[in-house]
Amino acid sequence: MATMSLEPEIHSAPHSGENRPIRLPVGMMGLPEATEFELLSSEARQPIMWLRSLGPKRLSFPVVEPGPLVGDYVLELSDADAEFLEIKSADDNPLVLTVLTVKSLNPQRVTVNLVGPIIINRRTLIGKQVVLANYERYSVEHVLIEEPGKTSPPQC
Amino acid sequence: MLTLSRKTDDAILIGTDIRIVIKRIDGDIVKIGIEAPKHVPIYREEVFSKVSAQNREALKKAESATMEGRELELKWPLPSKAQAKIEIP
Numbered sequence: 001m002a003t004m005s006l007e008p009e010i011h012s013a014p015h016s017g018e019n020r021p022i023r024l025p026v027g028m029m030g031l032p033e034a035t036e037f038e039l040l041s042s043e044a045r046q047p048i049m050w051l052r053s054l055g056p057k058r059l060s061f062p063v064v065e066p067g068p069l070v071g072d073y074v075l076e077l078s079d080a081d082a083e084f085l086e087i088k089s090a091d092d093n094p095l096v097l098t099v100l101t102v103k104s105l106n107p108q109r110v111t112v113n114l115v116g117p118i119i120i121n122r123r124t125l126i127g128k129q130v131v132l133a134n135y136e137r138y139s140v141e142h143v144l145i146e147e148p149g150k151t152s153p154p155q156c
Numbered sequence: 157m158l159t160l161s162r163k164t165d166d167a168i169l170i171g172t173d174i175r176i177v178i179k180r181i182d183g184d185i186v187k188i189g190i191e192a193p194k195h196v197p198i199y200r201e202e203v204f205s206k207v208s209a210q211n212r213e214a215l216k217k218a219e220s221a222t223m224e225g226r227e228l229e230l231k232w233p234l235p236s237k238a239q240a241k242i243e244i245p
Contacts (some may be wrong), residue, residue: 026197030208043224045184062218101214102221113214116207131203131210140210 021054021120022125029116029129037055039061039097051118053098064112069144070098073114076133080087084128093118097129100144114138 021036023030028034034053041049047069053059066073075096077087087094103109117134120127134139160168165176171188174196179187 024194029199029204030211056216059215060218061214080194099211099214100218101210102217105221113207113210115203128197129207131199131207135203137179140206155171 005017020125022051022119022120022127024127024129026128028059028061028118031059034136039063045059048100049097062100062102063118064100064144066096066098066112066114066117070112070142073138074134075117075119077119077130078133079132081119081128085119085126086124087119087121093122095122101141108145109143109147110145112114112144113140114142115140 001006024035024037026032026035034055034057036054037051038054039049039051047064049063049065050064051061072125077085082088085094086092097120098112098114099118101111101113103111114132115131115138116131118127118129162168164177164178164181168170169174172237173193175190177191179189192198212221
């Protein structure tokens with residue numbers, strides 16, 4: 001089993017504006033219709049990116065690369081997923097995205113799904129939302145940011 | 157629902173390209189082997205349901221946050237700096 005560190009930077013993503021879409025042949029889990037996506041990112045909005053489907057009904061998932069943000073996140077891919085994604089060795093350095101759920105903005109409460117990351121082969125731009133082989137270690141709602149809630153003034 | 161009785165090492169074919177084998181039976185645990193084309197994703201149902209529900213929730217929350225006219229912008233940097241690792245069998 002090969003182990004590697006993901007570079008803790010977010011400029012390595014295939015950006016929108018490139019002609020080739022990112023293809024997720026089986027779609028996002030539970031949403032199989034959309035299979036072609038573009039990844040939108042901007043300096044100003046770092047590290048949030050948007051994985052947006054192409055086609056009539058647009059699905060826009062806010063995503064982040066977990067590398068620099070989530071401590072001790074070890075992704076184990078099943079043989080079937082590694083084969084599907086044509087990831088043979090650590091040198092293939094796939095792009096890993098995790099889906100953000102913004103529970104609330106004020107106070108800020110944001111979670112990421114560590115059970116089902118999206119793994120994208122940078123060479124083929126084919127990806128898949130996988131369930132990690134070691135999924136039991138992780139939560140679909142891993143708390144990324146939690147601000148203490150503002151206490152409302154007592155009612156008279 | 158179709159219900160079949162099978163013994164250890166017996167198999168079931170679904171169509172012609174999906175094969176399910178009963179590998180081992182031990183109390184209330186059954187080890188199942190599955191052979192399927194690689195474009196057919198295979199999930200544990202309860203995990204699939206959780207991730208699907210989270211995908212929908214993420215879409216809904218992002219939509220309502222941006223519909224309020226606010227750009228989705230979070231306060232950074234985050235405290236955690238540790239790196240993620242990926243393991244490939």
